[in-house]
Amino acid sequence: MENIYFDYSNAGIKKYEIQYLKEPTRKAHEVLHEKTGAGNDFLGWVDYPVTYDHKEFEKIKRVAQEIKKDSEVFIVIGIGGSYLGSRAAIEALTHSFYNLCSDGPQIYFAGNNISGTYLKHLMEVIEGKDISINVISKSGTTTEPAIAFRVFKSYMEEKYGKEKAKERIYATTDQEKGALKTLAEKEGYETFAIPDDVGGRFSIFTPVGLLPIAVAGLDIDKIMDGAKEAKELYMEEDLDKNLCYQYAAVRNILYRKGKIIEVLANYEPALHYIAEWWKQLYGESEGKDGKGIFPAAVDFSSDLHSMGQYLQDGRRDLFETVLNIDCSKLDMEIKEEAEDLDGLNYLTGKTMDFVNKKAFEGIRLAHIDGGVPNLIISIPKMDEYYFGQLIYFFQKACGISGYLLGVNPFDQPGVESYKKNMFALLGKPGYEGLRETLMKRI
């Protein structure tokens, strides 16, 4: 079976530059696997595709069936790592217009912003429909999902009555602590546990990602098979034989040459949320201590008409990583027109995918000529199996890349700063001193 392919032949990197990173990469591998490095209590994701709780996994499948049976709408409440993975999978693997044409429940995401307009509009859309809710928060204390859940909890209780409502609310959170855990226990919601040693942005293979993914009708066994295969493939400590580590090493080399922005480009709209997920993974893992590649993303060819100029001709401090799908899911032939008014008859008999691939090849060469190092990560096709492989590829590369950079890839201390300010400005008890200081600056 084919696997992920990584090509850095157009990154402008010499062979010996890679060789220089052989030992540092081997060391990073050792530190990661022997759990001797920074953030070592958050490495549960490394072996998770094998060590995961099979009983809990079966429960996910069973509950997903129940939700599908009794719900027209399924609302996933979570932010960051608590929703990006499932959203990435659902967008990448289901129908482009899933909510309009799926047999299963419509799936909406909430609690990933603080917009009253968004919530009000969502409530209008779900009016009169049977609903189930999955509230997801590892810490159980994040403000955005907590506010959204408060809204939906009372909506559900009003609609179904307290007893019936609780049968439609599923909480995914820490196994022991946090406000959500306490609330779920008190109310008697069905709960799913997030392992202590798996951080939010690495949690897609846990119930955090898998319950919504299963509700969307996707095959979570295949996702785990793909992840498991990737785990085996990327165990190899030799950089020459490990494509995942090569991605980490190449990023590091480019970063040291001043390529401080990585632009992840895709040619399929369905991949948009994989890029969003990837941005969190790399942004939170590496952007610290005044260091780190800034992860950006573009959807091609749409963004060529907005960002194309900059990519081709702007500051040369970026490199491009193309997420390529070898074989598109569906295709369409371009037909001949009797009158060739739009001048497109030269494409007669060609397919959309052919045109898309030519766009990719042309853009790639133009960007290389424009001084943008080019990397390609290819998967044979976008299905559950390769989705699982790809996610694990990115996670493992991220851990190695973070250690090569010399940061703790598994914490996110910077995220706390905005939260403290927000709490102080909102008047949360305990933040009085900070509130006073901030108020003087506003």
Ligand SMILES: O=P(O)(O)OC[C@H]1O[C@H](O)[C@H](O)[C@@H](O)[C@@H]1O
């Ligand atoms: O799952 P939660 O605890 O609610 O966290 C949700 C997200 O928000 C936090 O601020 C972190 O920076 C993220 O890493 C996390 O994924």
